[in-house]
Amino acid sequence: xxxxxxxxxxxxxxxxFASRLIVGTGKYRTNREMVGAIRASxxxxxxxxxxxVDLDRSSAEGILHHLDPAxxxxxPNTAGCYTANDALRYARLGRAAGLNEWVKLExxxxxxxxxxxxxxxxxxAAELVADGFKVMAYTNDDLITALRLEDAGCVSVMPLASPxxxxxGVVNPYYIREIKRRLTVPVIVDAGVGTASDACVxxxxxxxxxxxxxxxxxxSDPLGMARAMKLGxxxxxxxxxxxxxxxxxxAVPSSPAAxxxxxxxx
Amino acid sequence: MRASGDRGADGAGDAASAxxxxxxxxxxxxxxxxxxxxxxxxxxxxxxxxxxxxxxxRNREILARDALAAVPVEEGDRFELVHFVGGG
Numbered sequence: 001x002x003x004x005x006x007x008x009x010x011x012x013x014x015x016x017f018a019s020r021l022i023v024g025t026g027k028y029r030t031n032r033e034m035v036g037a038i039r040a041s042x043x044x045x046x047x048x049x050x051x052x053v054d055l056d057r058s059s060a061e062g063i064l065h066h067l068d069p070a071x072x073x074x075x076p077n078t079a080g081c082y083t084a085n086d087a088l089r090y091a092r093l094g095r096a097a098g099l100n101e102w103v104k105l106e107x108x109x110x111x112x113x114x115x116x117x118x119x120x121x122x123x124x125a126a127e128l129v130a131d132g133f134k135v136m137a138y139t140n141d142d143l144i145t146a147l148r149l150e151d152a153g154c155v156s157v158m159p160l161a162s163p164x165x166x167x168x169g170v171v172n173p174y175y176i177r178e179i180k181r182r183l184t185v186p187v188i189v190d191a192g193v194g195t196a197s198d199a200c201v202x203x204x205x206x207x208x209x210x211x212x213x214x215x216x217x218x219x220s221d222p223l224g225m226a227r228a229m230k231l232g233x234x235x236x237x238x239x240x241x242x243x244x245x246x247x248x249x250x251a252v253p254s255s256p257a258a259x260x261x262x263x264x265x266x
Numbered sequence: 267m268r269a270s271g272d273r274g275a276d277g278a279g280d281a282a283s284a285x286x287x288x289x290x291x292x293x294x295x296x297x298x299x300x301x302x303x304x305x306x307x308x309x310x311x312x313x314x315x316x317x318x319x320x321x322x323x324r325n326r327e328i329l330a331r332d333a334l335a336a337v338p339v340e341e342g343d344r345f346e347l348v349h350f351v352g353g354g
Contacts, residue, residue: 034352049353050349050351052294052295055293064349077354092328093323094321
């Protein structure tokens, strides 16, 4: 890829992933569109939710009928949980499906913003780590919680760019950069990215990866947006590695000042 | 094992269904009546569910897949049958 700055492999919890883009599987119009978009995104890690089987409509198949665990690394989430205990229950149900011992831990604290309950997230993270889980924790863009989650043994800390499903992009790039600077485990920005430029800007902050769902699923053309996101993540990563020029609020000419003809006086 | 509070509130109905060789259970939050003598694996077959595609929680305890055939369905059991769906 880049000449001067070959990238490091993307390793989470001892496992190497082919793509720094992680995608969700929710909100697609059809399963066919979902699988097509995920393939177009190039993502290897893919999140799934745990829900009741619909006993009245036996045609409502589980997602394993459409996504092959041999092709994608499926990451069960605890989305929709508002307490640490509910998150533990969902995480354990997800693990019992027998795919892996990983979980995307999410404990929500507020219905309007879907912002995380960081105290409950920390409590659940410690319990799940002790229970043998590899925990990837969704959290706020708050450094102190991020440090505590790392101390609790999470394999990745995942601060939001902005609220889930909002498409607002990174609202606090400084906080995201500081979290990345201070943590040792991979920092993956989870939620809030709206379009490819958001993905690019997010990766330019130096984070290790991005997790997104709605930005692709709710696009007019999810396959097209999945390709754009793949390129946006790649462009942002390469720009970060290449090292951007300093920003300055004054123009500096690109062409030589020397060798100009005699300037006409006005 | 089960606390009596886990049993259905409708005690008379339970007795009547048990007498008829049928059990009253709660499946994903809904009361259902099934034939007595089923194992959990048999219950899944009865519901046309593939055991490999479902995780079973019985009275708040997750059942291992290889135990499904050995665990009987009992009066008042509360089951949660879950699987993976799309999510972010």
